Amino acid sequence: MDLYLPIAEMSVNAPLLIxxxxxxxxxxxxxxxxxxxxxxxxxxFMGIPPAVAVASLSNHVAASxxxxxxxxxxxxxxDFRMGGVLAAGGIVGAIVGxxxxxxxRLLGQADLVVSVSYLLFLGVIGALMLWESLGTILRRxxxxxAPPRRDRRPILxxxxxWKMRFPKSRLYISVIPxxxxxxxxxxxxxxxxxxxxxxxxxxxxxxxxxxxSVVVGTSLFQIVITASLTCVLQAGRNQTVDVVLAxxxxxxxxxxxxxxxxxxxxxxxxxxxxxxxxxxxxxxxRMGLGLFIxxxxxxxxxxxxx
Amino acid sequence: xxxxxxxAAPPASVSATLTETEVRVTSGFTGxxxxxxxxxxxxxxKPSDVVVVVRxxxxxxxxxxxxxxxxxxxxxxxxxxxxxPGFYRAASTRPLQDITRFGQLRKLGLGLDHLAxxxxxxxxxxxRYGVRDMVxxxxxxxxxxxxxxxxxxxxxxxxxSADADGVTFVDKGLFLARVDLPAQAPIGQYTARVILFxxxxxxxxxxxxxxxxxxxxxxxxxxxxxxxxxxYGLVSALIxxxxxxxxxxAFRRS
Numbered sequence: 001m002d003l004y005l006p007i008a009e010m011s012v013n014a015p016l017l018i019x020x021x022x023x024x025x026x027x028x029x030x031x032x033x034x035x036x037x038x039x040x041x042x043x044x045f046m047g048i049p050p051a052v053a054v055a056s057l058s059n060h061v062a063a064s065x066x067x068x069x070x071x072x073x074x075x076x077x078x079d080f081r082m083g084g085v086l087a088a089g090g091i092v093g094a095i096v097g098x099x100x101x102x103x104x105r106l107l108g109q110a111d112l113v114v115s116v117s118y119l120l121f122l123g124v125i126g127a128l129m130l131w132e133s134l135g136t137i138l139r140r141x142x143x144x145x146a147p148p149r150r151d152r153r154p155i156l157x158x159x160x161x162w163k164m165r166f167p168k169s170r171l172y173i174s175v176i177p178x179x180x181x182x183x184x185x186x187x188x189x190x191x192x193x194x195x196x197x198x199x200x201x202x203x204x205x206x207x208x209x210x211x212x213s214v215v216v217g218t219s220l221f222q223i224v225i226t227a228s229l230t231c232v233l234q235a236g237r238n239q240t241v242d243v244v245l246a247x248x249x250x251x252x253x254x255x256x257x258x259x260x261x262x263x264x265x266x267x268x269x270x271x272x273x274x275x276x277x278x279x280x281x282x283x284x285x286r287m288g289l290g291l292f293i294x295x296x297x298x299x300x301x302x303x304x305x306x
Numbered sequence: 307x308x309x310x311x312x313x314a315a316p317p318a319s320v321s322a323t324l325t326e327t328e329v330r331v332t333s334g335f336t337g338x339x340x341x342x343x344x345x346x347x348x349x350x351x352k353p354s355d356v357v358v359v360v361r362x363x364x365x366x367x368x369x370x371x372x373x374x375x376x377x378x379x380x381x382x383x384x385x386x387x388x389x390x391p392g393f394y395r396a397a398s399t400r401p402l403q404d405i406t407r408f409g410q411l412r413k414l415g416l417g418l419d420h421l422a423x424x425x426x427x428x429x430x431x432x433x434r435y436g437v438r439d440m441v442x443x444x445x446x447x448x449x450x451x452x453x454x455x456x457x458x459x460x461x462x463x464x465x466x467s468a469d470a471d472g473v474t475f476v477d478k479g480l481f482l483a484r485v486d487l488p489a490q491a492p493i494g495q496y497t498a499r500v501i502l503f504x505x506x507x508x509x510x511x512x513x514x515x516x517x518x519x520x521x522x523x524x525x526x527x528x529x530x531x532x533x534x535x536x537x538y539g540l541v542s543a544l545i546x547x548x549x550x551x552x553x554x555x556a557f558r559r560s
Contacts, residue, residue, distance in 0.1 A: 004335040004489065006520060006527040011336045011489035059546045066550030071557075108370045108384035224550075228543040235539025239531050243542045244333075250546060254553030291379055295372045299455035301463075302368040302384045 007242035008052045014248055021060065021252030028253070029068045029260025030267075031276045033197030033219075036061045037122060038279070039249070040193040041287055050114065051105060052242050054193030055234035059246035061195040062227035064253040065220045071261045072217030079168035079214045082178060083221035086200070089179035090226035093186020098233040101191050108302040112291075117192050119288025125198055126281030133273035140270070169210045169218075178208060186226050190233070195223035198280055212269060318348035319510040320356065320502035329518040335489060340516070342483040344500055355398065355405045355503040356473045357416060358483040360516070362393030362465075363494030367423070367456050387456050390423040392492035393465050397472020397483045406506040414501070414508065418457050418468045425452070464488040493518050 003014040020042060028035035036057050043053035072078050104110040160174030181203050185196035200219040204210045210218070235241040264272065322344030329338045346354045367390045370381040398405060402417045415422045428449075460466040465488065473483040485498070496516035502509045520528050531538045 002334065002336045002489075004331060004333050004524060006524040007531055009490060009493065059542050062543060063546035063550040066547050067553045070551065070554035108368065108381050112380055224547070228547060231543045231546065232536065232539035235531065235542060236536040239535050241531070241539060241542055243527060243531075243538075243545065246542060246546065247549075250549045254549055257550075258553055258557040292377065293379075294374075295379060297455070297459070298372050299452070299459060300370055300372065300381065301456075301459050302370050302381065 003244065003248070005048075005052075005242050005245050007056075007240065008048050008245060010047065012046065012048070012245070012248075017245070017248040018252040021249035022256035023252075024249075025064050025253035025256025026260040026263070027256075027279070028064050029071075029257035029262075030264045031197075031216075031260075031272060033195065033201065033276070035064060035253075036189075036194035037118070037192065037198055037283055041118070041283060043245075048245070049240075050110065051101075051238065051240045052245070054101070054114075054191075055231070055238060055240035056242045056246045057193040057249075058189070058227045058230035058234060059241055059243070060249040060253055061189075062224055062231060063246075063250045064257040065195060065197075065223045065227060067254040067257045068261045069217060069220040069224055071258070072220060075217075077214050078217035078221050079166055079210070080218075080221065081164075082166050082169055082171075082204075082208075082210065082214075083218045083225075085164070085175050085178045086182035086185075086218070086222040087225040089182025089184075090186035090189070090196075090222055091182075091229055093183040093188075094190050094226050094230045094233060095186075096183075097187035097190025098230065098237055100187065102238060104191075105302075111300075111302075114192060115287055115291050117188065118284050119291065120284075121188065121192075121199060122280045122284025123288065125202060126277050126279075126284055129202060129273055129277035130281060133270045133277055136270040137274060166210075169208075169214055171208070171210065173208070181207070182222060182226075185222075186230075189223075189226055190230050195227055197223055198276075316349055317509065318346065318350065318352065318354065318502060318504055320344055320346050320500055320512055322358075322498075322500040322512050322514060324498060324514050324516055327514070327516055329487060329516070331493065331518065331520045331524055332522055333524055335524075337489045337491070338487040338518075340485045340487065342485065342498055342500065342514070344481050344512070346479045346481065346502055348479070348504075352504050355400055356481050356483075357396065357398040357402065357405065357501045357503065358473055358485075359397075359416060359499045359501070360393065360395045360485050360496060361391040361499070362492050362496050362518075363391070364389060365392040365492060366390065367460075369452065369456055369459070371452070371455075385425050385428060385452055387423045387425050387453070390421070390456060390460075392494065393487070393496065394418070394421060394460070395466070395472075395485055396468045397485070398470055399473045399475070399481070401470040402468075405503050406508075410506065410508070416501075418461070418466060421457065423453065423456060425449075463490065465491065487518065491518060493520055 001014045002011045004011045024035040024039045039057055040053055044050050104113050160176045162175045164175050165172050185199055189196045197219050201215055204215045322342055325341040342358050367387045368384045370384040372379045373382050396417050402411055411417055411420045473481050475481050498514040498516055501511040
């Protein structure tokens with residue numbers, strides 16, 4: 001069954017998109033990520049204009065994250081205070097990111113920045129996560145205990161001013177690092193059409209030293225806020241949010257996310273991380289490949305400036 | 307030029323009609339097939355050629371070239387071509403260059419090679435070889451490669467086409483041309499121009515309007531998104547959050 005998208009101005013296969021939404025939603029719930037980094041490349045590959053794909057996805061990411069965050073919140077796995085601080089940075093980041101994306105489109109460089117961002121961020125984070133999680137799995141197989149965690153208190157977290165207590169995360173740290181982290185992820189979320197969970201989750205574990213149990217729920221909470229705002233901004237500034245496209249992805253996405261969140265309890269955390277790392281790495285390399293391969297046609301049509 | 311002394315025969319003329327004058331883009335729209343029917347009236351019965359040109363609304367085209375900078379393929383500064391139709395199809399009874407002269411095709415803008423598209427922003431007025439006020443393009447000799455790329459990429463997207471057998475005479479004086487509008491064809495006012503050629507000259511022509519418009523839900527969503535973009539964004543964000551919440555409620559009960 002084909003459906004015409006009013007904003008993207010093209011016809012798509014509806015069941016295919018719903019299935020796609022469900023598949024990405026499942027991954028999203030399983031790993032506690034928005035899933036945008038998978039969905040954006042697939043939509044662009046299907047011929048949907050990148051600007052529309054990026055903007056409409058923020059809508060889809062908001063929905064699937066909201067669906068999962070309620071599950072995590074019932075299990076008391078969300079640090080709302082930390083999420084709020086991250087979101088404060090994320091809101092500013094989203095505003096900046098939408099403007100940056102607008103300028104990049106005018107310059108015809110949006111594709112380049114999107115490819116480079118994917119290659120850089122997904123590549124580096126995927127590689128680091130894979131290295132870390134494989135190490136953990138190997139150690140467990142050999143029956144070794146985890147190396148003593150170097151609980152050297154990171155200077156940056158404690159030396160900076162405006163300290164705040166985060167009882168849920170058992171932290172008493174400056175709010176500056178989480179705000180900067182939120183800002184950075186907000187910008188990326190607007191440019192790459194992602195929620196930013198793939199950056200938030202590792203950054204919360206390794207930089208903010210948050211307990212792993214609350215990391216996923218808290219990152220989802222922050223993503224809900226930034227993604228909703230990005231959606232409103234993209235619609236208001238660029239008129240690129242296709243609500244029909246987003247709804248199609250939603251239908252599958254929210255169901256998939258629920259199933260994923262349930263399935264996640266059956267796996268070990270490090271195995272999940274290794275799998276996610278592999279997916280992240282593959283998507284990053286695939287998106288970056290276009291930078292190095294000679295294009296078939298030396299010319300490309302660039303989207304009209306909105 | 308020889309003077310025609312035979313008694314004045316009524317001039318040949320062409321008339322034509324479209325099977326549809328309005329294409330309605332609904333949620334099930336996957337493209338449309340339109341036919342142009344017409345008749346040639348020529349008491350003299352001279353050999354006739356018919357060219358049918360369907361043009362969509364004019365849209366500027368932005369095009370960039372891939373350039374390699376230290377091993378990485380980047381986009382150059384985009385060049386804007388003005389005057390390009392969003393959809394273009396030239397159908398004819400014979401190859402256009404057999405029907406009439408180059409100059410005539412150029413004048414009428416017939417065929418993909420003669421489409422009147424230009425990059426005015428790249429134009430510079432200079433003095434060259436001692437000649438003042440010469441119009442040159444900053445794209446230089448590459449200008450035709452850029453222009454060619456616009457046409458080629460639009461062709462690849464199914465939006466531009468030329469068909470030298472696209473117009474067929476189905477009976478004496480009666481012709482038919484088919485036009486396939488793809489789903490990605492732009493919305494707006496189209497025109498179908500039917501030109502009758504005899505002895506390489508345009509003798510008679512007709513211009514038929516064709517409207518492609520969104521209707522129903524598609525139209526409502528499109529208008530809402532463009533007329534009240536902020537409320538539209540707010541509503542779509544609320545739909546998203548509502549759907550997420552509903553799903554988690556549904557799963558909680560089960």
